[in-house]
Each structure stands twice: as C-alpha cells, then as structure tokens.
Amino acid sequence: MTAPLDIRPTRSRFNVARLSQQALNWLKGLIPPVVAIVIFLSIWQVLTMGPNATLPTPIRTIQDTWELIINPFFDYGGTDKGLFWQVWSSLQRVAIGFSLAAVAGVALGILVGTSPLMYSALDPIFQILRTVPPLAWLPISLAAIQQAGPASIFVIFITAIWPIIINTTEGVRQIPQDYNNVAKVLRLSKPTYFFKILFPATVPYIFTGLRIGIGLSWLAIVAAEMLIGGVGIGFFIWDAWNSSRISDIIIAIVYVGVVGLLLDRLIVFIGTLVLPEEQKK
Amino acid sequence: MQVLNSPTQSPSEYLSQEPFLVIDNLSKVYPTPSGEYVVLDGINLAVKEGEFVCVIGHSGCGKSTLLDMVAGFRQPTEGQVRLETQPIQEPGPDRMVVFQNYSLLPWLTAYENIYLGVNSVFPGKPEKVKKRIVMEHLALVGLEEAAHKKPGALSGGMKQRVCIARALALRPKVLILDEPFGALDPITREELQEELLKIWQDHKITVLMITHDIDEALFLADRVVMMTNGPAAQIGEIMTVPFARPRERSRIMEDPRFYELRNEALDFLYHRYAHDDTE
Numbered sequence: 286m287t288a289p290l291d292i293r294p295t296r297s298r299f300n301v302a303r304l305s306q307q308a309l310n311w312l313k314g315l316i317p318p319v320v321a322i323v324i325f326l327s328i329w330q331v332l333t334m335g336p337n338a339t340l341p342t343p344i345r346t347i348q349d350t351w352e353l354i355i356n357p358f359f360d361y362g363g364t365d366k367g368l369f370w371q372v373w374s375s376l377q378r379v380a381i382g383f384s385l386a387a388v389a390g391v392a393l394g395i396l397v398g399t400s401p402l403m404y405s406a407l408d409p410i411f412q413i414l415r416t417v418p419p420l421a422w423l424p425i426s427l428a429a430i431q432q433a434g435p436a437s438i439f440v441i442f443i444t445a446i447w448p449i450i451i452n453t454t455e456g457v458r459q460i461p462q463d464y465n466n467v468a469k470v471l472r473l474s475k476p477t478y479f480f481k482i483l484f485p486a487t488v489p490y491i492f493t494g495l496r497i498g499i500g501l502s503w504l505a506i507v508a509a510e511m512l513i514g515g516v517g518i519g520f521f522i523w524d525a526w527n528s529s530r531i532s533d534i535i536i537a538i539v540y541v542g543v544v545g546l547l548l549d550r551l552i553v554f555i556g557t558l559v560l561p562e563e564q565k566k
Numbered sequence: 567m568q569v570l571n572s573p574t575q576s577p578s579e580y581l582s583q584e585p586f587l588v589i590d591n592l593s594k595v596y597p598t599p600s601g602e603y604v605v606l607d608g609i610n611l612a613v614k615e616g617e618f619v620c621v622i623g624h625s626g627c628g629k630s631t632l633l634d635m636v637a638g639f640r641q642p643t644e645g646q647v648r649l650e651t652q653p654i655q656e657p658g659p660d661r662m663v664v665f666q667n668y669s670l671l672p673w674l675t676a677y678e679n680i681y682l683g684v685n686s687v688f689p690g691k692p693e694k695v696k697k698r699i700v701m702e703h704l705a706l707v708g709l710e711e712a713a714h715k716k717p718g719a720l721s722g723g724m725k726q727r728v729c730i731a732r733a734l735a736l737r738p739k740v741l742i743l744d745e746p747f748g749a750l751d752p753i754t755r756e757e758l759q760e761e762l763l764k765i766w767q768d769h770k771i772t773v774l775m776i777t778h779d780i781d782e783a784l785f786l787a788d789r790v791v792m793m794t795n796g797p798a799a800q801i802g803e804i805m806t807v808p809f810a811r812p813r814e815r816s817r818i819m820e821d822p823r824f825y826e827l828r829n830e831a832l833d834f835l836y837h838r839y840a841h842d843d844t845e
Contacts, residue, residue: 472657485671
C-alpha cells in the first residue's frame, strides 16, 4: 500500500519541475526577439526625434493611436470603425476568395497532375499567370464584374489559386512509384485509388500550396482595398494617409503583419491536424 | 479454391503440357539515344506449381526487370510470360509482389493496408469474411497485436511481415519477392526466411524470389537461377538444391553438399561472371 503512495508525489513533483523548466526555456527563447524589438524601437525613436522628422516617434505613435489600440471594437457608422472591424471585413473577403481558390486549385491541380496531356497543355499557362502581380488583376476584374466587393474577392481568388494548383500538381506527380505499383497489383478502383492513395499522398503538398496561397491573399487584399475603398484594413491605411494620420498607418501595419502571421499559423495548425503522423517528416 | 475471376479457360490438353509459369524466350530492349540497350536476352524458364525458385545475379543484371515482366509492370520486347497458359498483360493480384522497400501505405494501419487489398480483390465477400481474412493473415505472420499500428510504428521486419500477409491474403497463384529481406538485419532476416519457408510449405504456393544472398537462396529454393551479367543478361546456370524438406538451417549448414553448391555459386558469380566481366 505504501509503495504507490510513495511514487505518486515524486512523479508529480518531477512533472512540476519539468513544467517550470519548460517555461524557463520558453522565456529564455523570448529574450533575443524582445531585445531585437527594443533595439529597433530605440533606433526608430532616435531617428524621428529631430524637429524635421517626417514620421512620428514610437512613443508619439502610441499616444496618437491610443484610442484605436484600447478600443478595436467601436463603430461610428460608415468606414469609421475600430481596427477589429476593419480587419474583420478584410478577413471575410479573404475567407471567401481563398476558399474558392482552395477548392478550385486542388481540383485543377489533381486534374493536371493525373493527366500528362493536361499537364503539357496547362502548366505553361499556369507558370505565366502565377507571376502576374495581384493588383494587375484588379482592373480586369472590375471591368468584368462591375462591383467593387466581388472584384476584390476575385483578385484574392486569382492570386491564391496558382501556388495551390502548382503544388497540388507537383504532389500528384511525386506520388511514389511504389504506391502506384501497389494500386496496379491490387487493381484498385479509381475512387479507391483517389481516396486511399492519391489524396493522402498529395495532402502535404496541398498544404504547402495553401500556406503560400493564404500569404499571397493577405498581401493582395490590403493592396486591393486601398484602391477599392469601403471598410477594410487596406482602405483604412489609404484613408489615414489621405488625412495625414501617419500614426494610424503604423499601427495598421502592425495589425496587418500580426494577422498575416496568424493566418499562416492557422494553415500550419490545420495541416498538423490533417496530416498523418508519418508524413510530417 | 481459386476465387479469382480467371479469364477464358484453355483447352485441358494444353494445360497438361504446359508448366505452371513459363518464361518464354523473353527479351527486353530499351531504345537509347546511342542505340538499343539490351537488358535481357532470351530468358527461358519453366516453373512448376508449388516450386520455390530464387534468382541471383549481380546488381544491374536485369533481375528486377525480369520480375517486373512476370508481375506485369513492364512488357517484354520479345517473347512472353505465361501463367497457366495465359499471357501476362498487366499487373494483377494473382501475382502478388513483395517489394524490398515494403510499399505499405504510411497513412493506413497494418490492418487497413491488408484490408485495402482484400476488399479490392474480393469485393463480393461479406464484410465479416473480409475481416476474418485480414486477421487470419496478420496472425499468420504473428502480428495480431500490431494490427492497428501504422507502418511508421513498425520495425523493418514487421513491415515486411505485413507485406507478406497482404500478398498472401489475396491467395495469389505466384508470390513474387524482390529482395524482400535485403534491408533487414541478419537476425530478422533469418527469422523471416524461416517464416516464409513455413508459409510456403503450408500454402503450397509458387514463389519467385530475387536475392543477393547465396545462403538465403540455398536455404529456401528448390532451384537457384543464376544470371549472367548485363547488358544482354541470360540465364547462366540453374542449380537444383537437393536438400530434403522440411529444411532446418542447422542441418543444412552441416551438409557437405551445401558448401559444394555454395562454392559453385560463388565461383559462378565471382570468377566466371565477376562484375567487370563481359560476355
């Protein structure tokens, strides 16, 4: 009876020790980036302290935008909304455009990857179109769609789709010959081959494409909104520039960066949920 | 016994004349920019039903090409391979292949890997029967415990056992093994050789196996086919292994004939057809 009682506290103490060790390591890992940020802010402060400085100092920036920072949820009607709502409407556009791009891109990628004829026909076109900058699509999509909102969603779609197509195609073409040989020997039906071999083997490549795609989407929406207007973080920046609120621009840029990082992490996180353990090498 | 949907039956008198598996004047030529490259040149071999045949030769001698044509992955340039008088056109579950690199799907468990084949080859069988077939064959290779582990969690020997179980679960007419134990450590290799031998004896299955290992070939095979070097490789010699079945490794090692055969094979591979030799 005494033996288990002896073991339990030792084990839990051991875990506590390990947890605090982990927390300590984590804090240690935070030191270099924190130091880097402090140095960056100091340089910024020094450079913008002079009377002729064109940009506000970091301290000034925070003073100017304090209301935006502490209250991201205000809504005074029109485009006069808190940063949360600005980011939220941009995210909605990205969500629609990116989801469409993901579905269409994966489907096209599988089609092109499985058919050598399709590959030789379409791959050169994809390779050319993927290099077109997102904003170059905006005029033509405005001309075609005639409405600002859907046109900006189309820009997201057309920007995000190329890396998704190209990576999915690559994934299909890289399916190990061994797996295809297994499918041939077992004479797997087309649907079984698709769900048991082709799709699982391609998933890591698809997620690489999705990750590049979401990054490009976020780049594109900020630029597109600047031109299109309405509620959105892109137009917020443009509007702030027009009314000379430079501090607002800086704080919005920080928001854009953080949201972009979170979107990237979100795709990686979904990837870790979906990807089988064996494929995470 | 065969549940496989066999194509049109041949006349019975023809069946009685022709051996089970026939490799008939088989050649494989690849066109290259600098002219034709002959891999195999006129291979003839007849394998009886239930026979265990090993093919040995230096790497690059076209052993794998030969097996690929028996499996149906590649088509011969000349000649043909016939199984029960039917020319082989494409891969199929009547000629299951066990690859050196396991070729298990890493996202499926051992059970699911075998079930995939069983379900594809016997789609008409009731679910219960299919499940039983899978479990029986996992048991056959001693892996019931690991049924729900994925290949990443299995050792090399266990993975190869799953492959063998997957192959046998489909009741193939011929089991084709392409250096199946090449990547395993010596102890596991010996264990698996013994298991394979036992399975072969119990199932009366026809086996065609490629190996690099002369001792392995002599322990397992009824006949050892020794290939000359490529290009234009041919069958150099066929050695009949006289040891009585069931075989025991220790008994064979004591048999003086084992060393005679071993020396003969070594002489063939390292003197008459040493690697830099050309015919």
